[in-house]
Amino acid sequence: MTDPISDMLTRVRNAISARHTKVDVPASRLKIEIARILKEEGYITNYSIKTTEGSNARTLRIFLRYGPKGESVITYIQRVSLPSRRVYVSSTEITKVLGGLGVNILSTSSGVMTGRQARKSKVGGEILCNVY
Numbered sequence: 001m002t003d004p005i006s007d008m009l010t011r012v013r014n015a016i017s018a019r020h021t022k023v024d025v026p027a028s029r030l031k032i033e034i035a036r037i038l039k040e041e042g043y044i045t046n047y048s049i050k051t052t053e054g055s056n057a058r059t060l061r062i063f064l065r066y067g068p069k070g071e072s073v074i075t076y077i078q079r080v081s082l083p084s085r086r087v088y089v090s091s092t093e094i095t096k097v098l099g100g101l102g103v104n105i106l107s108t109s110s111g112v113m114t115g116r117q118a119r120k121s122k123v124g125g126e127i128l129c130n131v132y
Helices: 004-017 029-040 115-121
Strands: 022-026 044-051 058-064 077-079 103-108 111-114 125-131
Touching: 004 022, 004 029, 004 058, 004 077, 004 125, 029 044, 029 058, 029 103, 029 111, 029 125, 103 115, 111 115
Parallel strands: none
Antiparallel strands: 022 058, 044 058, 077 125, 103 111, 103 125
């Protein structure tokens, strides 16, 4: 797999379109941090990490969130920075997603954080994805 983050976002996107309540993704520290931010921002209900017995493989289970009428909370989730084309921004160049209604997730020297947090702490980094 050349881009595990894109794979995670695609699995989430496919699970939402199929109206699943949860989706399993191979776990990594970066994916767990992205799931943490999605939970903090209210896009997912919860997440958990499962370890398979007999091997060191970990699985990240993401519990998706839906509205009262069954509509998905996540309407758009897309990878911005690709392995072939990285997108780096300074703290002053971080744009608001959907006029501030959405979230962009950045990988910075201070860890993985939202664009709002990165602007507040005046750090730039690589834009991983946009969500709204």
